Amino acid sequence: MSGLQRDPSDYKTHLLKASGALRQAIRTAEHSGMTSGLAPGLVQGNVVILPADWAGDFLTYCQNNPVSCPLIAVSDVGNPALSGLGRDIDIRHDLPEYNVFRHGELVETTTDIGALWQDDMVAFVLGCSFSFEDALQQAGLSVRNIDMGVNVSMYRSNIPTVPGGRFHGDMVVSMRPFRAADAIRAVQVTTRLPKAHGAPVHLGDPSLIGIADLATPDFGDAIELRDGELPVFWACGVTPQVAVRNAKPPICITHVPGKMLITDLLNAELSIL
Known part of the structure; x- marks a missing residue:
């Protein structure tokens, strides 16, 4: 049974126990590493925290770029x-680690x-590709x-992304390699999760989207591309960090890529099906 079809009753109870334990480990700095592959079945989120007088522009930026910045939550000011x-x-x-x-x-x-933390801060949480990684695995694809x-x-x-107030810049993309048939299946699976970036934005030749060398990623780790595989690129929630560098707010706090x-949300709750 796929991760998008599970009955949320006992399954969600089990996942909430796991997510609570993992957040506690993160909160006490017992876990400060990456979260890819952790808490399968649960939504993970990219985070951007800004002063309130910058929050309106960033909200517009997210609304203008729902593929790169799929908004799933906004905090009250100072909360x-x-x-x-x-x-x-x-x-x-x-969060395991924050960029300031x-x-x-x-x-x-x-x-x-x-x-x-400041009394005027607003936190934005954006959907993350780690949610669709779970769906890909449930569909039998290797990540x-x-x-x-x-x-x-x-x-x-x-x-390019669409500017929103003072925020602007080019898209950051994440890459996962697949053989052609599996790439087609990956498109089908991820299309069902628009709040986790949805379908890929590019397949194949990385130079067509300005990437000179797959072996030297700007963020994260290099992933082996094997014979017969295509690089498949999705919009990435690190995109706002490029826009933050361009907008230059006095302070902005984000997740480390x-x-x-x-979160306690099921990935199934993000699905359009």
Whole structure:
């Protein structure tokens, strides 16, 4: 039975116990690594945290770019809780690692942002490709980065996004290799999850989207491309970090690529079917 068809009753109870334990491990810094392949069946989220006077522009940016920035939650101003995603979530403590940007420059990574939290901050949570990785596996497809136990490969592309206020920039894409028949199946599976980036934005020659060398990703780890395989590219939730560098807000806090928020939502709840 696929991950998109499971009965959410006992299955969700089991998953919530697992997600609660994992968030606790993250909160206490017992786990600060990547979350790809962890908490299968549950939605993971990219995170962007901004002062309220920048939040309107960023919301517009997300609305203008729903493939790169599929919005699944926005916090109230100054409230670190996101009860719609999980009753005990506290965005100040529940990511394995955070990037801290000041005026567009990455100045710090940290495992906790309690000391950086401001009363005017707004947290945005965006859907993540790790959700569709679970669906791909449930469909019988091998996901190379999970098989290798490494982070997914992510690249800056030349695909423009639509500006939103002060936010603008090109799309970041993630790549997973498949043989042609499996690539077609991957398109079918991920199309059903638009809140997790949906269908790929490009297949094949990476130079057509401005990627010179697959062996040197801009974020994450290099993934082996084997004979007979196509590189398949999806929009990536690291895209906002490029837009943040361009917009230069006084402070912005994001997830470290590959280290996501674990929610209590089922991936099935993101499916359009």
